[in-house]
Amino acid sequence: MRITLSASTSLRTLALGALLAAGSLVPFACSSKKAEEAERLPILGIRHSEPTSPTDTLPDPVPNFQLTNQMGQPINNQTFAGKVYVTDFFFTTCPSICPKMQSEMLRVYKAFEGNPNVLFLSHTIDPGHDSISVLRDYAERLGIKDASRWHFATAPQDTVFHLAHAYMSGAQIDKQAAGGYSHDGAFALIDSHRRVRGVYDGMVKEQVDRLIADLPKLLREEQTQQNVAAK
């Protein structure tokens, strides 16, 4: 009796085990092929126009822009053609969050040092004070010798605020805030198709770690597209 019971139990266990094994094979079989696609980052951004069809859900790309960097050189969307970039909004005399933000941005910069496909773009929201020479001094003090990979850019203020909105970052004049501007410490990750692929709080180490982890995923996607285009 006892033997029968244990035999039937072990049989049940075996059956259950087999079932579980078979079950676990199913998602494996599916995911092995999907693994690469699962790594894609979402496409974020703001949309202004009505969708033309139910499948037309993509947000607007980052608009055209004309800025001047810390070397006095004009920069625009073409400057970032074929690259991915990380962008933020700051001002050099910002007494609150900027140093922390820019030290986190520096961490991302250093993590991808030597990678010409990852660029950086910091916009001043205080163009009245942050002249080109002020921006250059700031960049040099941060350890950024030239503008080959990290642009510190200025433009008329409304242009910058408009861009901040497109990059899903908050920036506005606020007489109550320390320094005269209120802005969040958002970092936006932009792909070579001018699409926002991630927004991270530059004041939170864990979120910046996530950005550092997301960048290779985006670079792989860009590489795959280039390979397809080359064929």
Added chain:
Amino acid sequence: MNRWPLLLGRSVVAAVACVGLGLGLSGCFTERRNEGAQLYATHCASCHGDQGQGLERLIPPVAGADYIAQHRAELPCLIRKGQKGPLVVNGVDYNQVMPGHDDLTDSQITNLLNFVQQNWGNKNKPYTIREASELLQSCNGSDGQ
């Protein structure tokens, strides 16, 4: 003859009272002892770094900083009124605006400075609140609190 147990009883009561008072006070002191670190985290760490390390050549360090030792008497006013213009820390020149902190009392500035003066490689003499208040007179900054 009867006085001894009475005395003993009294001293036990006194001892218990002392312990009770001591616990209450130590609770209070513990909070004050950490006040400097808490104030640093709230008011300073975003710029000077969570370990006082500063930021490249943009923001000077407070950790292991010669400036902290050499400009001891000026620091209470520097905290309250802020700082503008070039300064040299550990041989490196910096030129950033530091905002003032009118919201901190004399005793808070004292605790903040004592935390900085005695941490992260700084081994400098601490301030008394009275001393900090006196030093703050020179920038009309003492609030007597």
